[in-house]
Amino acid sequence: MSELSIQDELGVSILRALAAMVESGELPSAVTLPDAITLDRPKNRDHGDYSTSVALALAKPAGLPPRNVALAIQKHLEADASLKGVLKAVEIAGPGFLNLTLDTASQAEIVAAILSAGEKFGHGKVLDGVSINLEFISANPTGPLHLGHTRWAAVGDALGRLLSAAGAKVTREFYINDRGNQMDLFGASLRAAALGQPTPENGYHGGYIQDLATDIVAQHPEYVGLDEAAGTAAFRDAGYALQLAQQQSVLETFRTHFDIWFSEKSLYENNFFNHCLDRLKEQGHVFMDGGATWLRTTDFGDDKDRVMIKSDGAHAYFASDSAYYISKRERGFDVLIYMLGADHHGYVNRLKAIAACAGDDPEYNIDVLIGQLVKIMEGGEEIKLSKRAGTIITLEELVEKVGVDAARYTLIRYPVETPMVMDVDLLRSRTNENPVYYVQYAHARICAVLRNAADLGIAYGASVFKPELLVHERERELMGSLAEFPRMLAHAAQLREPHRIARYVEELAAVYHRFYADCRVLPMGDEPASDLHSARATLCQATAQVVANALGLLGVEAPEKM
RNA sequence: GCGCCUGUAGCUCAGUCGGAUAGAGCACUCGCCUUCUAAGCGAGUUGUCGCUGGUUCGAUUCCAGCCAGGCGCGCCA
Structure with missing residues (x-):
């Protein structure tokens, strides 16, 4: 049996027929032939096993009635010796569709092919040799993963498996936002909880904060006595470690594995950020204004230029985005897939601009998937998602209610750009x-x-x-x-x-x-x-x-x- | 104001190299277990594919405009 599937074989045969028709003058030589023939599975079984509309598409450029083109193709296919025992019938239908019916034994070869390939059946080579960095979830390590993250966990993990099956070399990466004032706020919130003080303004609420604080105090009673600055830092670091470990553990039980947990903070170690800045400067899109260091992303379609280093010398978040991009590319990845929530879709242009500013091709090197947020219904009402309010459904809670299989499957079966409503009661009821x-x-x-x-x-x-x-x-x-x-x-x-x-x-x-x-x-x-x-x-x-x-x-x- | 996403059956939604009569599940009605798992199968009912134009042999699909809903536009992270 040949390497080609039957579909491929038929496509090649049709291309051969078309070439022969040009040769014989049945088609004008000026007509450009398609590179490949697409064979559809007709919905109606009277239309054979496969159908193609190639005759319709060629009719116009050839200046011939579609049926005549179809007839000529039919004639060549029927005369094609290599299709003996493969193709049972070629029929012309409607305005010029070609409907192909396979010989039974030939069609049934698929069964042997499946058993021979086993677990590998279906795997292919369309992405052979492509090195892909797949980044998803990338939640802040300041709280549990909620349902929005859970959608990405399921879809991202499935996408990773899918890309690998298509031949790509895939690295799954989780970006940890372990830097900046959100982390400090997290630390201050934990310390306040431990000391029985009110939560700081804009701080983190929710029962898990109290639980974390209790755990930290149990391990490190001395943290309570530290002054505000030292205590905040101590609680921050301890809380971070616990929360990250919790996320990692829950994701493993959700069968979502990451190859790399990438620390944002690490971008600023060993002079790496300055190295990135130099690389961007070489490309000529970095400038100073008002004491700040900017990347001229408007050169590549962004709405406005972006600050990397603020006038007070602090690194803006965009600095991390830029350095992280360069890190991924320098680690050898060709295609960087970002899975972002709809509330971050404004980042697409600036991410692509980073690629362009670094001298890359944004259309090839960056692939951004925007996912609409998930809404949760319970008791007929929508539950608002708010990490800080504490009224969140976590990944763990969802799994507890419906199980890993049902949760993963439900989250994956809708296109990510579709806003999705999960009815918790319905999933909990375990109906069909x-x-x-x-x-x-x-x-x-x-x-x-x-x-x-x-x-x-x-x-x-x-x-x-x-x-x-x-x-x-x-x-x-x-x-x-x-x-x-x-x-x-x-x-x-x-x-x-x-x-x-x-x-x-x-x-x-x-x-x-x-x-x-x-x-x-x-x-x-x-x-x-x-x-x-x-x-x-x-x-x-x-x-x-x-x-x-x-x-x-x-x-x-x-x-x-x- | 600018940008992204969405609008398909009563409900939840599939349907992107443009194809033949627009689909599935749920819901509703009725059939099928004295032999392989009835968590299943079969039959019936449901549509201005948001609206208007354009491209062509053909548009739910591509293009333009409009309407409606969601979201985003910081020297925040």
Whole structure:
């Protein structure tokens, strides 16, 4: 079997047909042929296994009626010897669509391909060799992770898995804002709580502050006696360590792993920031004004120039952004993905401007994903998200209520640019409204069938598989869906849209359930085992593999029993 | 004012190299377990794809303008 999938093979054959048509004068030589042919899966099964509108697209430049173009392509495909045994029929429909129907045995090769590739089935090379830095969450270490962070935890982690599967070399990074006056405020709030004093103005509230303060005092009773400056610093550092450890621990239980926890403070160690500043100066976009040091980001589409070093000598947050960008690039990453909340979308232009100021190509080196904030409904009312008010749903609480699988799946299955409403009551009720159960059930169901097959002594697997037996419409439908997985994965990776995986696997589960309802897999009663039983069991095995692979990309378990 | 996102069925939402009759779940009605997991399957009902124009063989999809909602525009972090 060739390296090419059947879709690819058909696409290449059509391109060959087009080239031959130019050769023979059936198409004017002035017509520019497409680089690749896209084959769609028609919604209507009467339209074959794949369809293409290439004839429609070429009709105009060729100055020919679309049907004539389609007829010529059809003629060449039917004469193509390499498609014997692959393509069963080529039909022309509507204004000039070409509908292709595959030969059964050829279509069923996908089953063997899946079993052969196993966990790797679907993985591809569209991002081969690309070194990607994927930064997400990057919450302040001044409190627990809330639901907004949780969306990024789920989506970011799934995106990391997806990009890796597409061939990219991915490093997941969490940026710790461990510098600046928010940290000092955090320290002052903890100290106040420990001393039983009122929370400072704009300080941090919430029960966790009191809890942290209590823990710190238990470990370091001497902190209570320190003066304000020393005490604030001591509580800040101790609170930071505890809070960061808490975030790290809860993320691990959420199956979200980071390769690097990057400290903002570290950007100012070992003269690194000055090194970055020098690099930016070399590019000529740094200037002084009013005693401050600026980056002229307006050279590259930003609304206004940005201060890096304030006139009082302090580093503005933008200084960190700039240095952090350069750090990532110097560590060898080609593509930097930033996942930001909608309230930070104003940063897109300035981030891209940093890249341009550093002499890079913002369109290639920076990829910013903007996620709309999550709203939470409980008891029919919206809960406002406010880290400081203390009325937050944390990642831990969400997991406690609905479990890791349901939480991750629900958060991933919507495009991030869609504002999302999570109904806590609904998720807590564990009804079937959550499609994760639907998908997991399909997997568990298949596993049950395969267990029974083994008990009955039915052999299944690539070695006994007879592809020509799978002629039932439901079987063909199922194999068609399975064959879509690699292409879907590549597309989702390129678009950075993990939600497509969830949508795909839901459809696959639906197709499997239909197959299951119409096609008996195992022998009934005393019926003797046949090759068809084996073939169907093998198809089930391949389906379970793809469902498991898809759920694996989402970080959701594929249970063998439910 | 400028910028970004959103507007699709009663509700929650899918649908981006433009494609054939616009989909799913929930909800509602009715069927299917004396054999593989009924957490399932099947049938039925629901639409000015925000509005108006443009591009073309074809627009929910691309472009422009408008309407509505959300968010952002600091020598804060």
